[in-house]
Amino acid sequence: MGMTLAEKILARAAERREVSAGEFVTARVDFCMIHDIFAATLFDLLESTGIDRLWDPGRVAVVIDHFSPAPSAAVADIHRRIREGIRRFSIAHFYDVGSGICHQLMVEKGHVQPGMLVVATDSHTTTYGALAVAGTGIGTSEMAYVLATGTLWFQVPQTIRCEVSGSLSDGVCWKDVVLSLLGRLGSDFAQYRALEFTGPAIPSLDMSGRLTIANMAVEMGAKFCFFPADEVTARYLRRTRWDGPIAPDVDASYAEVVVLELERLEPLVALPHRVDNVRPVREVEGIPIDQAFIGSCTNGRLEDLEVAARYLSGRRVHPETRLLVAPASRAIYEESLRRGILQILAEAGATILSPGCGPCFGGHLGLLGEGERCIGTHNRNFQGRMGSPRAEIYLASPATVASSALYGRITDPRRVGVAYARS
Amino acid sequence: MHAVEGTLPRIVQGRVWKFGDDISTDLLAPGAYAVAPLEERKRHVLESVNPRFPEEVRPGDIVVAGRNFGCGSSRETAPEGLKALGVGCVVAESFSRLFFRNAIAIGLPVLPCPGVVEAFEEGDPAEVEIAGALVRNLRTGQALWGRKLPPAMLEVLAAGGILPLLKARGQQLSGTT
Numbered sequence: 001m002g003m004t005l006a007e008k009i010l011a012r013a014a015e016r017r018e019v020s021a022g023e024f025v026t027a028r029v030d031f032c033m034i035h036d037i038f039a040a041t042l043f044d045l046l047e048s049t050g051i052d053r054l055w056d057p058g059r060v061a062v063v064i065d066h067f068s069p070a071p072s073a074a075v076a077d078i079h080r081r082i083r084e085g086i087r088r089f090s091i092a093h094f095y096d097v098g099s100g101i102c103h104q105l106m107v108e109k110g111h112v113q114p115g116m117l118v119v120a121t122d123s124h125t126t127t128y129g130a131l132a133v134a135g136t137g138i139g140t141s142e143m144a145y146v147l148a149t150g151t152l153w154f155q156v157p158q159t160i161r162c163e164v165s166g167s168l169s170d171g172v173c174w175k176d177v178v179l180s181l182l183g184r185l186g187s188d189f190a191q192y193r194a195l196e197f198t199g200p201a202i203p204s205l206d207m208s209g210r211l212t213i214a215n216m217a218v219e220m221g222a223k224f225c226f227f228p229a230d231e232v233t234a235r236y237l238r239r240t241r242w243d244g245p246i247a248p249d250v251d252a253s254y255a256e257v258v259v260l261e262l263e264r265l266e267p268l269v270a271l272p273h274r275v276d277n278v279r280p281v282r283e284v285e286g287i288p289i290d291q292a293f294i295g296s297c298t299n300g301r302l303e304d305l306e307v308a309a310r311y312l313s314g315r316r317v318h319p320e321t322r323l324l325v326a327p328a329s330r331a332i333y334e335e336s337l338r339r340g341i342l343q344i345l346a347e348a349g350a351t352i353l354s355p356g357c358g359p360c361f362g363g364h365l366g367l368l369g370e371g372e373r374c375i376g377t378h379n380r381n382f383q384g385r386m387g388s389p390r391a392e393i394y395l396a397s398p399a400t401v402a403s404s405a406l407y408g409r410i411t412d413p414r415r416v417g418v419a420y421a422r423s
Numbered sequence: 424m425h426a427v428e429g430t431l432p433r434i435v436q437g438r439v440w441k442f443g444d445d446i447s448t449d450l451l452a453p454g455a456y457a458v459a460p461l462e463e464r465k466r467h468v469l470e471s472v473n474p475r476f477p478e479e480v481r482p483g484d485i486v487v488a489g490r491n492f493g494c495g496s497s498r499e500t501a502p503e504g505l506k507a508l509g510v511g512c513v514v515a516e517s518f519s520r521l522f523f524r525n526a527i528a529i530g531l532p533v534l535p536c537p538g539v540v541e542a543f544e545e546g547d548p549a550e551v552e553i554a555g556a557l558v559r560n561l562r563t564g565q566a567l568w569g570r571k572l573p574p575a576m577l578e579v580l581a582a583g584g585i586l587p588l589l590k591a592r593g594q595q596l597s598g599t600t
């Protein structure tokens with residue numbers, strides 16, 4: 001019988017000809033990533049378990065991105081322990097303060113390639129599925145196990161096929177696609193399952209949009225999220241051929257099929273405190289906001305900053321709103337600097353932060369006080385995520401966030417004239 | 424009864440603390456204390472939902488929750504905080520995948536059990552038989568069956584977690600390909 005991408009990749013990694021949904025397999029992992037929240041603890045765990053050599057230090061990347069640069073002496077000490085660990089375990093790929101967000105770097109630096117099985121100590125590891133990678137998050141104890149043995153157990157997930165057709169209207173971004181799925185299907189729709197995107201709209205979906213969607217697939221509970229590896233992927237990776245599984249079999253079997261027509265989408269926003277509490281922006285327009293944030297592994301890419309710049313070019317952020325912008329990587333920072341995008345944003349009144357997670361997870365660089373409201377392009381609006389548990393977080397596309405920053409209240413981007421609309 | 428490292432109690436008995444759907448890792452392990460020591464972190468577990476919980480929970484107590492428990496990040500500190508507070512078992516309508524994996528990886532018993540929210544009220548005395556996936560309300564006498572964990576996961580739980588298991592097995596820990 002035909003296999004889904006999840007089945008194909010897990011079969012290959014488990015050295016089996018065929019596996020099917022529901023089976024437990026022990027699979028060989030192709031690459032691992034650990035970020036600064038967990039790296040020091042992980043090194044301690046390795047030591048206390050008696051592991052002094054990694055199975056393959058060449059297949060491991062460590063990134064300092066969540067606290068970048070260190071906001072306190074305690075965190076600076078953690079970073080110091082991380083750097084020591086990198087040397088002690090001879091880890092091949094280390095990205096220090098200012099390099100960017102772990103997931104962006106994994107993709108940008110070519111560590112993830114179509115057909116791989118990749119684990120990382122972060123839930124948004126599903127992001128790599130934009131390149132037909134089986135990427136999923138694990139915790140630190142399991143990561144220690146992987147680093148020692150190169151293997152981990154997996155249950156082969158069922159797969160939901162999501163067929164996308166049509167094209168986006170003005171003012172609508174790829175972020176709205178995933179918000180629409182969340183609103184329609186709920187935050188546990190894909191629990192324990194994989195998502196596979198397919199359909200006539202996929203060839204026109206650029207890598208940035210694929211990464212945004214795959215990133216937030218985990219907000220639906222997805223274990224993996226796949227886009228097939230196609231010409232868009234090849235162009236992005238500057239490659240012409242792959243070894244290994246990059247597309248599902250035509251006769252693969254799916255647990256469910258979801259159909260999505262892009263024409264029907266409008267700008268959307270997730271209201272506090274749930275990612276699936278999604279409404280059209282036009283229904284909640286006018287809610288005043290204290291802070292707007294453009295960044296994160298969901299929407300901190302060049303394309304996102306460019307969209308924001310289109311809305312903010314020659315204008316000023318509302319005086320009672322602060323706009324924070326954190327490019328997802330140093331490469332994106334430099335490229336947007338060269339293209340004048342950062343200049344437009346800075347002149348509009350944005351505070352440009354160092355490449356990294358910024359305030360996304362509530363560690364530093366723009367936390368919220370009691371009763372404050374933030375609209376951001378990131379991926380989670382859980383209560384307490386960005387500071388005070390009595391703050392409110394709204395999630396939307398770069399177009400909606402930029403438009404809202406302009407007016408100081410939640411604003412439908414279609415209301416704001418832009419030189420040329422594209423998302 | 425207290426879950427001692429390395430030994431999985433057959434039966435956990437305690438009072439029920441009830442929570443709703445979508446209890447996230449940000450509620451279980453708030454980001455603001457991400458790098459604080461465990462002793463401090465455990466005092467903030469679920470405080471924004473129920474400030475009494477981290478103060479008054481007793482060893483063996485049972486967390487009963489709705490759908491998608493532990494949704495959000497991969498932080499192992501989420502189940503770790505519950506374990507450090509002595510929680511004997513989390514029984515939920517369903518779990519987020521990462522929380523479920525992490526709980527087992529660190530040796531905190533978890534049991535998916537549809538219907539559990541309706542069967543319990545806050546403070547009810549409860550009993551959970553982990554391997555058998557049997558949950559009993561000692562006030563009403565009602566019994567429910569959860570989804571049994573596969574033997575491999577019970578083995579991890581019994582060892583107190585995946586690393587103690589790795590250690591116990593004495594596998595070639597380094598340099599294996």
Ligand code: SF4
Pocket residue numbers: 066101102103122124296297298356357360361378379
């Ligand atoms: S940007 Fe936000 S969601 Fe992405 S890795 Fe950083 S903290 Fe996590």
